[in-house]
């Protein structure tokens with residue numbers, strides 16, 4: 406099967422198609438992680454995006470559904486240098502080829518993903534169209550890429566949030582989680598701490614949470630521009646001060662916007678497993694797992710009650726904020742890891758328990 410990826414700047418790259426025959430469009434984003442392709446491909450934060458791995462070997466250790474971060478592949482398509490056949494998979498379901506076929510998604514292999522990554526780093530994130538099939542047309546792919554909506558115009562959260570509230574029983578304190586596109590390992594990190602977890606849809610109102618009477622509100626990661634998370638922003642501004650609030654990635658951006666700060670789009674985002682973050686309280690630098698294209702604008706917190714608690718030592722962007730007197734804290738990176746390092750897992754999730762219990 407042939408394949409081509411066309412970019413909005415006119416670039417076309419041909420390769421070998423795998424997965425299904427199809428045409429998908431979206432932002433082309435790159436991640437630099439060496440491992441964890443199963444977690445990345447099933448992370449709802451990638452909804453609306455075509456995911457490219459700068460690391461060349463993808464699929465080389467198969468796919469284990471136990472590591473999946475949601476029930477399906479969330480990225481619209483996959484761009485790799487080499488789509489490896491897991492040595493022992495013999496094209497069983499845990500090969501990357503069979504995974505994309507079973508998920509009804511297209512992929513392109515044989516691409517110089519490092520050259521494309523350099524292009525995105527230099528130009529900034531580009532809209533793209535991935536076309537696979539017996540005959541593919543690069544100029545048509547470029548045309549479709551140009552016509553694709555900007556990610557900021559898309560309500561991607563409604564595609565990935567849960568349809569109704571669900572309860573994960575625990576014998577600890579009650580936590581209400583707003584599912585903006587939550588990764589499974591956030592829930593697993595909460596379950597390990599025996600919390601009694603109520604997961605709500607992204608458009609839930611304060612009155613929906615009253616029945617649960619939570620001890621803390623947690624806003625999850627998720628796809629797209631935080632400006633689109635209107636209901637969650639409204640919920641945080643209504644509940645701030647009435648209970649502790651925490652957030653991860655998109656949840657962090659939602660909290661910042663609810664407290665009066667602004668967010669902006671990064672040139673090409675942070676996606677990988679080696680992003681260094683300095684804790685401004687003790688000066689320690691932690692290696693974090695990240696997957697985000699937007700960030701909190703540090704200059705915009707002037708005049709708000711927000712304090713910056715952590716920064717990225719690569720580019721000084723905001724990686725953590727808090728509002729101590731409102732008992733609010735949140736992080737831009739992924740403390741739940743999966744993929745990536747677990748340096749910050751204990752700190753973040755233990756703080757959730759500490760805040761609830763004190």
Ligand SMILES: NC(=O)CC[C@H](N)C(=O)O
Pocket residue numbers: 450625626627628629630631653654655656696697698699700
């Ligand atoms: N992983 C996330 O929650 C991503 C947050 C947001 N969609 C961004 O790209 O910045």
